Amino acid sequence: MLSIKSALAKPFAKRIYKKVQKWANNPIETQNKIFQNLISDAAQTQFGKDHDFMSINNHKDFTKRVPIRDYEALKPYVERVVSGEKDILWKGLPIYFAKTSGTTSGVKYIPITKESMPTHIEAARNAILLYIHETGNAKFVNGKMIFLQGSPVLDKKNGVQLGRLSGIVAHYVPKYLQKNRMPSWDTNCIEDWEVKVNAIVDETLPENMTVISGIPSWVQMYFEKIQERTNKKVGDVFKNFNLFIFGGVNYEPYRAKFESLIGRKVDSIELYPASEGFFAYQDKQDEKGMLLQLNSGIFYEFIKADEFFEENPKRITIKDVEVDVNYVMIISTNAGLWAYNLGDTVMFTSIKPYRVVVSGRIKHFISAFGEHVIGKEVEQAMQEAINGTDVQVSEFTVAPQINPISGLPYHEWFVEFETEPNNILEFAKKIDKSLQKQNSYYFDLIQGSVLKTLEIRKIQKNGFQSYMKSIGKLGGQNKLPRLSNDRKIADALKPFSLSK
Incomplete structure (x- = not known):
């Protein structure tokens, strides 16, 4: 028997599906609109003035005035934002800094603004709703869901809250899912990962787990501890577990191991989130690649990976990308990152609609x-x-x-x-x-x-x-x-x- 929650999920999923199709079927127009909005919204910021945003009318103007930067090159601006200055990279001050550890930069402070934060939440939600729309499976919304993530305890830096992205996102779990969400707040706040995983096992073993989510390598550790504790397959411990949501790494090398630990196949949804933005999610169970988020306050540019280290590599927009070419992805966002080299390389698996797979890191x-x-x-x-x-x-x-x-x-x-x-x-x-x-x-x-x-x-x-x-x-x-x-x-x- 369907609960009210799962019954309501299906019409809501249909509505969101139609909304997504609208921009996915008009990709170039959607990206042009995002571009124009970003430039006009940031024209009076310090960065906008330094790069003459007032005279940027198109992508060609933008490439002339705004060079590609990685975090190191953007750092002088970021440091001013971190010190509390307003209107530097984006209007006002950010509402959060997502703290990440860079290999060369030490700790990175990635701004998240009131305009960019909702796009992180909506993309994660829409990935699940599009799965419901496609499969008709909404039963899992009645069970418990676990999100293996960083601690939600946030610090402050000159009045702006600071923490790991997954910890920040933990504050945005919608009310209707609060009762379903695991682990408990106290357990989620444990900093030591091994202690935390053991506590999560303690909490989840008696529960009706239906959705498990996290980076595969860390979910694997959780599954192994479940198996050690019970001497059973994860799928026998959690009989209604039927959806695995993951991101961060390619799942394929882990798939056989996971199916062995679970004891059966379960559906999965791949996500492509980062502190800098939520870029893509899997929108079809039988399609390779994830739907690129073209309507999420992010303007995308691409450079062929094998040309990236040349003196003046060609920057193209989605209009000119090709399938099966390795590109470095460059982003400009409503969090104030401009022509920013994320370091990721992607390949398009489809251009109708635009779907990508993450092919690696330009430094890896x-x-x-x-x-x-x-x-x-x-x-x-x-x-x-x-x-x-x-x-x-x-x-x-x-x-x-x-x-x-x-x-x-x-x-x-x-x-x-x-x-x-x-x-x-x-x-x-x-x-x-x-x-x-x-x-x-x-x-x-x-x-x-x-x-x-x-x-x-x-x-x-x-x-x-x-x-x-x-x-x-x-x-x-x-x-x-x-x-x-x-x-x-x-x-x-x-x-x-x-x-x-």
Whole structure:
């Protein structure tokens, strides 16, 4: 029998679906409108005056006046905002700073404004409503939902509230979901990730969990603890659990492990949120890619990844993007980020409507020998090697081995297996073959005997968790880079390696 809550969800979902279709079917007009609104709203800010926003009429004008900046380059403006100055990057002061840890910048303070905050909330809500509209499944709204996230305890910085994005978002759970939401406020405030996960297990075990959400690597830790505690599959403990919502990393390398932990398949929704904006979400269960949010106060530009480091790379709008090309995504937002390089690379899987997959990070690649290997390629290679086998991988990362003790250099894959392959050398060859097929530079280096076939270094159980803990990045929004162009992570993983 349908409850009032799930009965009401369906007409609401239909209304939102129609609303989304309206802008998704008019993408260029939608983005032009966003662009014009951003420029006019920020014309009197310090940034707008410095870059002559009053004389910007189109994208061409914008590219001439506003150079691409990463956080480091935008920092002088951000620091003025953080110190309490108004009207610097956007009108007035932000309502929050989302605190993130950058690799080069130390702590980053990303402004969130009263205009940008609702777009984070609406996108997350709409992802669930579009799933209800497509599948007709609304039963889960009657059960308990868990969102594995950072602490909602916020500090203050010159009058502006400060915290992790997931902690900020915790303050915006709608009233009608408050009773359904897990964990409790007190448990959510626990800072130590391992203590927190154990407390979450205690709280959720007796409950009717229907939706579980979070970064896959951290949800996996929660599932493993459930299994350890009960000696049962997660799907048997939570019989009505049927929707997994995730973001932050590609789910495919985790899928087999998750299905084994759950004991059955469950539907999933992929999200693409960041402190800088909520960029995309999966709008169809059977379509690859996530619907790019073109009506969320964000104006998008794209630069071909292989041209990005050239002197003056071409900046294009969605009007000119192509499917299956690796682009660096540049954003301008109603939180006051202008021609901002987020560091992510995306590929379009469709342009009617505009759907993307996250292909990696512009800084996370391997090109120690000119091979230009990216995150999407190593993930696909691993996936192809796993397909049709019983192999399950918990986590992995890749680094170049430039100075081997003997023989040719190679790519070194650090892999934590849940279920190992019968023949590790054959498994490595499968991955290598897929990588050669995807990447012509890598193919040429292998064929030309510049590199030899990759090698796999096995990591002990929970080794990656131990590594993340050792660098103070266990849990929350922290993610392990899928690949790196140096040996920093590789060297730090030595204590957790099973094979020397």
